[in-house]
Ligand code: HEM
Ligand SMILES: *[C@@H]1O[C@H](CO)[C@@H](O)[C@H](O)[C@H]1NC(C)=O
């Protein structure tokens with residue numbers, strides 16, 4: 001008995017030790033082998049050196065990605081020069097990236113353009129994941145889009161909408177208004193006035209150099225990866241010869257000068273402005289003044305300028321492109337136009353002008369804007385993410401430093417989510433859905449991204465768009481010039497980082513005739 005028990009405990013120990021040894025060996029080996037041959041996502045056939053680049057040329061990026069994904073699936077890998085890019089094309093996979101693996105896939109790739117424009121990544125939108133990014137994002141959220149700035153933001157919106165309506169009323173009757181131009185002016189003023197104060201236009205008129213609009217168009221072009229980013233060996237030489245480097249440096253120096261003008265102006269006025277009138281730049285400069293040095297949130301001038309750069313790049317073109325898409329879709333569908341106009345007019349009744357309280361009751365208008373963002377997310381591929389370390393998406397291995405593109409455009413039009421008429425403008429599809437913050441519980445649409453990189457303006461930007469559209473539709477009826485049929489409005493897209501309507505939208509207003 002005793003011998004037996006001694007023997008058995010000896011045997012037990014031996015078995016335990018042996019099995020632990022085997023388990024260790026096995027896991028070590030399987031770890032090593034999974035690193036040696038990771039299970040990579042499907043990869044379309046590629047050419048030497050350029051990789052899959054040739055499959056992307058000559059069409060808008062989101063369409064090229066969409067076509068490839070039909071063949072290779074919702075998770076695929078493209079090699080573009082020396083970069084590996086993960087392309088995500090379904091809501092289930094977007095959810096894995098933006099939610100399940102958010103802590104690993106929340107960085108941003110570096111590029112020559114973003115490095116220069118963000119003063120070497122001291123900003124919030126383009127900087128890789130870090131504590132510094134967190135600090136910059138926090139100040140953007142609390143000082144630009146947060147409730148502290150809501151009073152100024154509302155005030156600016158009311159003023160700008162009034163300017164828009166006045167310019168329409170002064171327009172020669174029966175002639176077409178350039179709606180694109182009006183929307184661009186509002187979107188720009190919403191950013192610039194909240195950033196620099198309400199007399200930013202006066203200051204701007206004195207500035208030399210290209211206009212902010214023109215500079216931002218160039219930014220969108222140059223944000224596309226350069227050859228230097230994709231081909232570190234030969235690319236820099238080609239970028240030099242082709243003039244791209246020169247164009248980028250010139251653009252940066254113009255933008256920097258533009259922002260610096262306002263910084264200099266503000267330096268002279270610090271402390272002289274009432275709290276309610278303080279703009280974003282004013283607050284940032286106060287927070288970083290020597291007097292307030294002990295403050296946790298001190299910022300360098302470059303950090304402040306980088307934040308301004310972020311809101312210029314992230315806030316103006318996205319907002320105005322969405323407004324143009326919304327108005328175009330409404331015009332194209334007489335049914336939607338009739339319905340949304342009667343909601344606006346019923347909610348507000350007959351009065352001088354709309355206020356925000358009226359608009360907050362307009363539920364159909366809200367889903368019209370939402371449907372617009374489903375079909376036309378202006379940042380069709382969001383902003384590129386990058387992996388911080390190894391992880392898995394859809395059962396495939398994703399290696400560190402992989403760029404991740406989420407094709408929000410194709411996700412919003414996926415028939416397996418949205419049904420047969422996925423590509424139709426049909427706001428009623430949201431009528432009985434209690435969707436969480438645009439993306440839905442299942443990441444059915446992702447116009448503002450998701451996870452820790454979610455657009456900070458996810459609440460404020462839609463409100464701006466709703467209010468502007470409501471005002472346009474309240475006092476005027478609209479039609480397409482030249483007797484063309486509304487349904488035939490040209491909806492061609494252009495752009496790759498920012499997808500907007502190619503042709504400007506021109507519409508003819510008639511003052512609404514209240515039947516009373
Ligand atoms: C309709 C209007 C807008 C749309 C559709 C939009 C969309 C987006 C998208 C898709 C992203 C990337 C999310 C991701 O990487 O997962 C983003 C990021 C960002 N947006 Fe917006 N945006 C809009 C308006 C604005 C406005 C008005 C601002 C001005 C404050 C703004 C500032 C930013 C910033 C700073 C980021 C970077 C956030 C980060 O990387 O942490 N956006 N936006
Ligand atoms: C309409 O406005 C847009 C935006 O400002 C501008 O690019 C376009 O040239 C204008 N179209 C015409 C015909 O003036």
Ligand SMILES: *[C@@H]1O[C@H](CO)[C@@H](O)[C@H](O)[C@H]1NC(C)=O
Nearest residue numbers: 270271285286287289291292
């Ligand atoms: C320091 O901060 C306070 C409040 O934030 C502000 O009133 C004051 O003007 C700031 N000082 C300077 C020199 O900016």
Ligand SMILES: *[C@@H]1O[C@H](CO)[C@@H](O)[C@H](O)[C@H]1NC(C)=O
Nearest residue numbers: 419420421422424426428429
């Ligand atoms: C689109 O689909 C919805 C729901 O499936 C349906 O009620 C609606 O009538 C369809 N719209 C059109 C224009 O066919």
